[in-house]
Amino acid sequence: MDAFYASVELLRYPQLKGLPVVIGGGRRKVDEAIRDLPEGSTLADIPVDAFPRLKDYVGRGVITTATYPARQFGIGSAMGLMKAAKLCPQALILPVDFDEYRKYSRQFKQIILDIAPVMQDRGVDEVYIDFTDVPGGQREGGRVLARLIQKTIFDATGLTCSIGVAPNKLIAKMASEFDKPNGISIVHEGDLQTRIWPLPVRKVNGIGPKADEKLQRFGLRTVGDIAAKERDWLIANFGKATGAWMHEVSWGRDDRPVETESEPVSMSRETTFERNLHAVRDRAELGAIFTHLCEKVAEDLQRKGYVGKTIGIKLRYDDFKIATRDQTIARFTADGKAIRQTAGQCLKRVPLERPLRLIGVRVGALVRVDSPEATSPATSPTRARTAPDAAAATASLF
Known part of the structure; x- marks a missing residue:
């Protein structure tokens, strides 16, 4: 998908099309303010001048994605927002809205499955598709089917995508980047020296x-x-x-198949704070964030039909050091309260004296909710695992 997160935002805010826009950081008060609309008006009625500018951003968030006009200034994914502000201070900044992006992700993937059912999920905005046995899949080297997929996705969602068609996944991935946005690139086996080797x-x-x-x-x-x-x-x-x-x-060799069935090993959610938070001074705020992450992981598990029994946490301190802990429970679960309770137990085994930059929650050892393992009697929980740098917490837990 082309600049996926940014493109979804432009569906909500069409007045920003053609402007440099970056997506990153958490939701801010100024973002809520522009949504305080007069009765009868829509998001599309918000004047451009009301949107926050990158030059006014203060914090250490990073860019998730940017519109193509913003990329012309050298702005890219994973770049710090403060650094990006020096490259393009006039760029507009919007917060990340993962729920909205997941909604569109499920929609465009279902469209593809209806046309070409051999599809491998590669994350929220990318898939591999096997054209081999799809009726018409070989016409014009795959271009006809690629155009059909592009048009159907655009008609249903208003979003564009770029497609690379090649003999294998390796070259198809490269080709998908050749002609963005909204491009189709066909690379044949004999094109290796002319199109791949110069890259x-x-x-x-x-x-x-x-x-x-x-x-x-x-x-x-x-x-x-x-x-x-x-x-x-x-x-x-x-x-x-x-x-x-x-x-x-x-030499362009890749024999990996397009895998339609791949069971996830774990599901997780994490967030980086706009400012450092301390387990004592910011206990209430941290507690609310931690609970929210547990609930969102539970929702992910329930929506995708999985349960897990190894629950873990991840902390990144202000010195960028990371601590992880996990604990295996007796029964498989996808319940937010159970995940929160066990994740809270993991917190008791990490140092909490230093301020925190990031916190995350993970559920592993996943099985399908309808599998025999998920419905079997509870087994004795394994001993909680502790990383070598474990130390007893001396601060109040959140």
């Missing part, structure tokens, strides 16, 4: 900043540069698994 190595899904830095030190800047190296050389310098993988992907 920067970071365009390969799986090559991150550290691998890129090491490749650059060896003078390997493009996919073609990697392909020019012997497999044994790559293994010697990047390790057996990574080196062999780099050799395969540089």
Whole structure:
């Protein structure tokens, strides 16, 4: 999906189309103020000048996504909002609304399933689709079916997407980025040298900043540069698994199937605070946030038909150090109160003297709610696991 979160927001606020807009941070008082509308008016009637500007943002939130006009200023996902404000101070800023994005996510995925039922979910805004046996899937190299999917999604939601069609998932992923927004890119097996090899190595899904830095030190800047190296050389310098993988992907080889069934290992929710919060001084606020996260994880489990029995927490302190704890309970659950109670027990086993930047809740060891494991008699709970840096909490728990 093209700039998915931002595009969903533009459906609510069409007056912002064509303007630099970033999505990030939590909801603020100013965001609520612009929604205090006179009777009879709509969100589309809010004047542009009423929206908060990035130049006025104070905090350490990060950008989730940005509209294409904002990206022209060098703004991108995961960039700090304060840094982005220096690049484009006039940009408008909207808070993240995950509930709204999930609603549209379910809608566009159902549209695709109705057209091409062999689909692999890749997160809230991306999927893999197997065109092989879909009627008309091979016409114009897949372009006809890709256009049908684009049009059907747009007609139903007003949202655009970009589609890459290729012999495998590796190249299809790259191709989907070639002609954004609202583009269709067809890459055939014989196009490897002309269309894939000239790409920067970071365009390969799986090559991150550290691998890129090491490749650059060896003078390997493009996919073609990697392909020019012997497999044994790559293994010697990047390790057996990574080196062999780099050799395969540089030659466009990927035999992974489109997997329609993949059971999640866990579900989690977390939030980064606009300011540091302390377990004593901000106990009430932290408690409300913690309870809300537990309830949202429970809603996710119930909506997707899962229960779990390993419940854990994640804390990030003001010095960026992270603490995690988890505990396995006797019965599988998707109940918010049960999750909150066990997550609260986990809190008793972490230091709470330092201020917190982030808190998260996770439920693991998932099974389907209708599975035999979920309905079997309770088993003895396993001993709670504690990370090596565990220490007794000396502050009041929230």
